Amino acid sequence: MLVFLIHIRDPQFYAVPADGRAKNGNLRIMGFPPIGIMSLSAVLKRAGHECVMFDQANLETPNQVIIEQIRIRRPQLVGLSFLSTTSYPYAKILARQIRAVDSKVKVAVGGAFATLNAQLVKMQCSEVDFVCRGDGEQLILDLLEQLDNPAAVAGLTWTRDGQVVTNPDRAIERNLDQWPFPDRESLALDFIESMPLDVPAVLSMDRFTTMQASRGCPQHCVFCDIPSFNQGKWRSRSHQHVLAEFKHLKEQGYGAVYFVDDHFLLQPKRIEAICNGLIDSGPTIHWGCEGRVDSVAAHLYPLMAKANCRTVMFGIESGSQKVLDRIEKDQTLKEVETAVTNAKRAGIEIVHGFFVVGSPGETVADLRATFDFAARLPLDTFNFNRLCVYRGTPLWNEYIRRNLVDEDRDWFKFFKCSEIDSSCLPGEVINRERSAGFRRIFRYKLLHYPLQTIRLLRRFTRFMPIRDVVHLILKPFLGQRSGPTAAETLSRTVEHAELKDSAAALTQVSDAMFERALAELQAARALVRPGS
Template identity: 90%
Template sequence: MLVFLIHVRDPQFYAVPADGRAENGNLRIMGFPPIGIMSLSAVLKRAGHECVMFDQANSETPNQVIVEQIRTRRPDLVGLSFLSTTSYPYAKILARQIRAVDSKVRVAIGGVFATLNAPLVKLQCSEVDFVCRGDGEQLILDLVDQLDNPAAVAGLTWARDGQVVNNPDRAVERDLDQWPFPDRESLALDFIESMPLDVPTVLSMDRFTTMQTSRGCPWPCVFCDIPVFNQSKWRSRSPEHVLAEFNHLKEHGYGAVYFVDDHFLLQPKRIEAICKGLIESGPTIHWGCEGRVDSVAQHLFPAMAKANCRTLMFGIESGSQKILDRLKKEQTLKEVETAVTNAKRAGIEIVHGFFTVGNPDETVADLRATFDFAARLPLDTFNFNRLCVYRGTPLWQEYVRRNLVDEARDWFKYFKCSEIDPTCLPGEVINRERSAGFRRIFRYKLLHYPLQTVRLLRRFTRFMPMRDVVYLILKPFFGKPRGPTAAETLSRAVEHAELKDSAAALTQVSDAMFEQAIAESQAQRALIQPGS
């Protein structure tokens, strides 16, 4: 069978084009490759099926090109894959465009959001034939074998005689070694490694990819839907399988890889075996990962550094123990300090901290404590994002009980907590304190960590224009610019995502308004391009 797989991206997460092309002629972009569809493509091809992949990060294959390919090639199945709530409106629009050119092609949709909202998605988006729940590897194999009789496909939501049918859940697959390595070479894109900062921050021009060595996280953080999606289970690949994929990546010229595991630092013996194998094979690929600060594997940080671990990211969230407890992080400020310090002492080049602001019950004092705490930590990089609430998380359920969100009306939306929770600080206060906090952090880092700061900036200037590096440093000291109009905000968020805070608003507008905004923005770009 012929299967098309499309990775649907929210434009605020679109990869930013890098200069030029790779030696193989591929377009080079900054961002994370679509490991989900790459994994499914490898599984399908091993089973003898033909598979074609598209990534919406590729400017050379916009929706029009993808839809035209579907019209001319008539695939048996089109799979739309996406992760977040903010990508759902784009998936709906694409499904309608596909259905308009081919009334018979089967359309499936999958990912975390689709899994957690399967019956509702099927009811709202009739153009989608199948909603796939949970892991997709065996599910898609079963589906292509039983397209005309999907009743026996576990983990599938579909419709029969106008009624939504939820097939039984698929058993959680623990043997992850059975699946082939992702089909990276069939997508005409090359990715380069970058950091999630306010301006595109390139770490190297090496060929970059991602790898998943484990799935799931059992901790109960209130803002996270990962435990629900993975049924609070953690599953891992064997060290031997991971090392074999590293050798595979070396053979294909990759120089950097990031583990997209929800929590890599969970099983010390497994980490030790992976590091041992990388060291013995003479590691040439730089890699990065993320994990919790309370990991019992911190004694292995030196081995990780020796095995070429360059980047380690921690979900720190807050510098207030009260807020950490409110978010059910089950970690302490002392554990944060210990983990970050141990990582830097071990020789990890870049240690990054994720923080949230605008948390429930957070005061100005809590917010200031967070920025002061971040300043004191020997972190290399950091970002502070507004906390948002999504359906499927414990915080969403709390907000339903408190009548802050309506389960029936709001299930496909997401909200900044500060916009709906009266226990949160107002948005203008959060923005003011965040700007002031950034200024304090930069001053503190320059005074107390000058060598660390200089080394980091030297790395940035290898691959970034100096103006971007200067902007990254000086941005917190700029005055507040004049804001765009409401129409500009919507247009930019749809096409360019210049304002990340607009993403939440986009999930809350009607489909008709959403499609009109896309059309108007595209028309404006078409007028501008000829003279550019």
């Protein structure tokens, strides 16, 4: 059968075209590859099906091109893959466009948001035939075998005789080694590794991709839906299978890999085996990962550095123990300090810290303590995002009990906590303190970590104009009068706090208004499409 797989992205966070094309002719962009549809494509092709992939980050295949290909080629199944609440409106609009051009094609959606809201999605979006819950590899194979009568397909939500049917859950698959490596070569895009900063800070121009060595996280932070999606389970591939994929990627010319595991730093013996295998194989790909500061694998940082681990990202969240306890992070400030310090001492080139601001119960003193804590840590990079709440998280359930959100009316929406929770600081206070906090961090880093800062900036100057690097240093001290640089303007599609804030509002407008705005955005994007 012919299957189309489409990766839905929020246009605010589209990857940015990066310095022309790769040697193979592919458009090069910054951002993360759509590993979900790439994995499904490999599974489908191994089973003998034909698969065509599209990524909405590709300016050369806008929606109208995708729709026209569906009209011409008439696939039996079109799968829409997306992760978040903010991508759901775009998936709904595309599903309607697909249905308008082909009334017979089956349309399926999958991903974390669809899994956690399957019945509600099916009820709201009639153009979607199937909502796929959980892991998709075996599910999509079973669905193609029983496309006209999917009653026996576990993990599927669909409609029969006008009634929504929820088939039994699919058993959690622990044997992840059975699946082929993702189909990275069939998508006409090359990806470039960049940092999650407020500028498009490229780490290298090497061919970049992502890898998933495990799924799930056993922790239960109040703002995270990962435990719900994975039923609280953590599963991993064997170190042999991971090493085989590294070899495969090296043969394909990749130079940088980032693990998208929710918590890579589990099972020390497995991590040790991966690192030793990479060292034994000789010069290998640079790689990065993220994990918790209380990881039992912290003693392996030196080995990871020796195995070409360049980047480690920690979810630090706050510099106030009171706030950490409130969001049930289950870590201490001492553990944060120890993890960051040890990672740097081990030779990890870039240690990044994720922080949230605007948590329930957070005071101005807590917020200032967070920025001061971040300044003192030997972090190379960092970002501070407003805490938001969405369905599937423990915080959402708390807000239901407190009558701050309505389960029936708000299930598909995305709220900044500070807008609906009176125990949070007002938004204007958060923004003011965040601006002041950035100035203190930059000042402290330049005075107390000059060599570390110079090394990082030197890396950035390899791929950014020097004037933008200088502006990066001076911007916090210049106020609003200076305006953004060209690089900062582009970076808003990569990582920008203001756009992340506004993403919440986009989930709360009517579909008609949203569709009009999207049409205007697509028209504007067409003006900058390569070759136009």
